[in-house]
Amino acid sequence: METRVIVLFIVAVMAASCSAQPKKSFQDNFSIMWSEDHFKTSEDGQIWYLNLDKDTGCGFQTKQMYRFGWFSMKLKLVGGDSAGVVTAYYMCTENGAGPTRDELDFEFLGNRTGEPYLIQTNVYKNGTGNREMRHMLWFDPTEDFHTYSILWNSHQIVFFVDKVPIRVYKNANYDNNFFPNEKPMYLFSSIWNADEWATRGGLEKTDWKKAPFVSSYKEFSVEGCQWEDPYPACVSTTTKNWWDQYESWHLTKDQKNDFAWVERNLVIYDYCKDTERFPTLPEECSLSPWD
Numbered sequence: 142m143e144t145r146v147i148v149l150f151i152v153a154v155m156a157a158s159c160s161a162q163p164k165k166s167f168q169d170n171f172s173i174m175w176s177e178d179h180f181k182t183s184e185d186g187q188i189w190y191l192n193l194d195k196d197t198g199c200g201f202q203t204k205q206m207y208r209f210g211w212f213s214m215k216l217k218l219v220g221g222d223s224a225g226v227v228t229a230y231y232m233c234t235e236n237g238a239g240p241t242r243d244e245l246d247f248e249f250l251g252n253r254t255g256e257p258y259l260i261q262t263n264v265y266k267n268g269t270g271n272r273e274m275r276h277m278l279w280f281d282p283t284e285d286f287h288t289y290s291i292l293w294n295s296h297q298i299v300f301f302v303d304k305v306p307i308r309v310y311k312n313a314n315y316d317n318n319f320f321p322n323e324k325p326m327y328l329f330s331s332i333w334n335a336d337e338w339a340t341r342g343g344l345e346k347t348d349w350k351k352a353p354f355v356s357s358y359k360e361f362s363v364e365g366c367q368w369e370d371p372y373p374a375c376v377s378t379t380t381k382n383w384w385d386q387y388e389s390w391h392l393t394k395d396q397k398n399d400f401a402w403v404e405r406n407l408v409i410y411d412y413c414k415d416t417e418r419f420p421t422l423p424e425e426c427s428l429s430p431w432d
């Protein structure tokens with residue numbers, strides 16, 4: 142055989158043996174929180190579907206907890222008429238709405254066919270939230286999978302859509318008392334009916350004739366400090382990891398450009414500008430995302 146042919150042959154054998162490796166399965170990293178019968182996977186197990194119908198929605202959570210890192214998943218949202226339907230993708234210190242939980246939320250607010258989805262983000266500390274922002278997206282999130290990520294370290298929490306930072310929540314000089322940084326969090330996702338508030342402030346109701354509503358997930362990835370009781374080593378050596386090094390304490394130059402574009406074009410609501418709701422703005426509103 143010619144050398145070239147031999148090389149090709151070896152490459153082909155290597156490719157075949159790679160693809161023969163067992164794929165990661167949903168059960169490795171997640172468990173279903175409720176309504177197992179509203180959860181499905183694709184035949185190869187790599188895409189996960191959450192269903193909402195008139196009876197119930199569905200949710201899943203990671204088996205592990207993490208403190209700080211980069212958390213990422215691809216989501217494709219309910220298409221067509223999804224008014225009233227909320228798909229939540231979030232991190233939380235506990236499985237439930239306990240009175241002392243910390244939480245970082247992405248919520249996707251459905252809409253009538255052809256009307257834009259909104260993405261709402263929120264931060265909770267010790268059971269209190271009220272830190273909502275709402276953004277438009279620059280694509281139709283129901284057509285394709287897009288990547289939604291959270292960067293979390295002791296200096297900032299950044300919400301990303303396809304690597305574009307849409308929201309920066311700061312802990313500048315560690316003086317933000319409303320910054321969740323002590324407790325490890327699970328990652329969750331769920332779909333539920335929220336037609337009392339979600340779409341046009343609750344005016345648009347869920348059309349159950351269009352059920353089931355399905356949101357799809359794939360490619361979960363974490364580069365972070367996985368929690369082990371009582372205290373994992375990576376918590377004290379956290380600055381050895383890229384997600385908690387100097388470069389990750391601030392937006393990069395490119396990220397600042399993207400973020401400026403988002404701020405100019407896509408922000409629908411920012412609690413830090415809502416002086417009617419907060420005659421005295423929460424303390425952290427004075428922290429600059431550009432620092």
Ligand SMILES: *[C@@H]1O[C@H](CO)[C@@H](O)[C@H](O)[C@H]1NC(C)=O
Binds near residue numbers: 367
């Ligand atoms: C997913 O589960 C596998 C097998 O238990 C584990 O080795 C891996 O660390 C988990 N991944 C994450 C991101 O937690």
Ligand SMILES: *[C@@H]1O[C@H](CO)[C@@H](O)[C@H](O)[C@H]1NC(C)=O
Binds near residue numbers: 240241267268
């Ligand atoms: C957290 O909230 C609970 C009540 O909801 C309160 O008793 C407790 O003092 C708070 N903890 C901190 C650290 O603020």
Ligand SMILES: *[C@@H]1O[C@H](CO)[C@@H](O)[C@H](O)[C@H]1NC(C)=O
Binds near residue numbers: 253258339
């Ligand atoms: C739904 O569409 C209406 C009309 O375009 C828009 O005002 C609203 O912001 C959209 N999203 C939500 C979640 O209400």
